[in-house]
Amino acid sequence: xxxxxxLDSHVSVSEGTPVLLRCNYSSxxxxxxxxxxxxxxxxxxxLLKYTSAATLVKGINGFEAEFKKSETSFHLTKPSAHMxxxxxxxxxVRPNNNDMRFGAGTRLTVKP
Amino acid sequence: xxxxxxxxxFRVLKTGQSMTLLCAQDMNHEYMYWYRQDPGxxxxxxxxxxxEGTTAKGEVPDGYNVSRLKKQNFLLGLESxxxxxxxVYFCASSYDRGRWYGYTFGSGTRLTVV
Numbered sequence: 001x002x003x004x005x006x007l008d009s010h011v012s013v014s015e016g017t018p019v020l021l022r023c024n025y026s027s028x029x030x031x032x033x034x035x036x037x038x039x040x041x042x043x044x045x046x047l048l049k050y051t052s053a054a055t056l057v058k059g060i061n062g063f064e065a066e067f068k069k070s071e072t073s074f075h076l077t078k079p080s081a082h083m084x085x086x087x088x089x090x091x092x093v094r095p096n097n098n099d100m101r102f103g104a105g106t107r108l109t110v111k112p
Numbered sequence: 113x114x115x116x117x118x119x120x121x122f123r124v125l126k127t128g129q130s131m132t133l134l135c136a137q138d139m140n141h142e143y144m145y146w147y148r149q150d151p152g153x154x155x156x157x158x159x160x161x162x163x164e165g166t167t168a169k170g171e172v173p174d175g176y177n178v179s180r181l182k183k184q185n186f187l188l189g190l191e192s193x194x195x196x197x198x199x200v201y202f203c204a205s206s207y208d209r210g211r212w213y214g215y216t217f218g219s220g221t222r223l224t225v226v
Contacts, residue, residue: 009152034214041115041217044155051212065184083128090154094210099145102154 004093006103014111019063019078021106023091026072032094033074035065038105039087047089050074061085086110114138118203118218125193127226133188133221135203144186145170145215146178149200155202161186162209173223193225 007022025031035047048059055067061084065076074091091103116137120122125131135144142163147155157170159178166176175197186205190197200222204215 032211032214034210036214036217041220043217044204044215046214049212049214081159092214094214099157099160100210100215101146102156104152104154 004091004101004103005041006089006091006106008106009041010107010109011099011103011112012109013081015083016080019076019081019108021089021091023074023076023107024072025074025091025093027095029095030069033065034092034094034100035059035063035074035076036090037087037090038090039064044090049074081108081110083110083112097109114216116203116205116216118201118221120221121219122222123224125190125223127193127225129193130189130191131193131223132190132205133201135186135188135201135205135218135224137184137186137205137207139207139216140183141205141207141216142183143209144180145204145206146176146186146188146206147202148172148197149202149220150199158188158201164206195225197223198225199223200211 004025033050036044038044048057050067051055065079088105094100119134145160146158156172161180164183194202203218206215
């Protein structure tokens with residue numbers, strides 16, 4: 001079975017410090033991987049995606065993620081957090097010929 | 113340039129009442145999905161459709177029915193609402209079942225069943 005695990009339910013950082021949101025997946029095949037962001041009372045917005053091209057993926061708002069097949073990880077990073085980054089982040093795996101599976105989400109809090 | 117539109121945005125139902133949630137997309141996408149979002153559980157797939165006139169069960173289909181009579185619309189029905197169906201419901205659509213382009217989501221419907 002294919003699934004995705006977000007290792008932290010809540011991450012708190014100070015403004016201007018780095019952000020790391022961790023995601024591990026299990027998949028029998030080479031999957032597509034996504035990060036979505038959800039701001040309070042909003043829908044989900046695509047941040048970035050990995051679809052078997054470059055392993056380091058750049059997304060919107062300065063976020064990046066690196067696909068590491070040997071570690072089955074797809075961690076989301078940002079060098080410097082901004083207050084507007086406070087939101088819930090979802091790691092999503094799309095196994096081959098199947099529909100998306102969502103992680104439980106990581107709530108990011110940014111302190112002034 | 114609307115993308116995916118969900119109506120209504122909020123609704124309060126009494127136990128046993130019925131209602132229909134409407135999802136409309138203007139991107140000519142073949143694939144459409146209904147998810148529910150509950151705290152600590154991410155999004156769980158209720159039903160989905162791979163084209164006009166088709167529907168299929170997802171992970172948590174019990175208590176829900178769907179219809180896709182027109183390509184652009186995907187309806188989610190609750191025949192007899194229960195408090196366990198209190199949730200935020202998201203509709204999504206995709207061009208390629210998410211393989212390259214991911215999904216486009218609506219802004220959600222917050223449903224409370226009392």
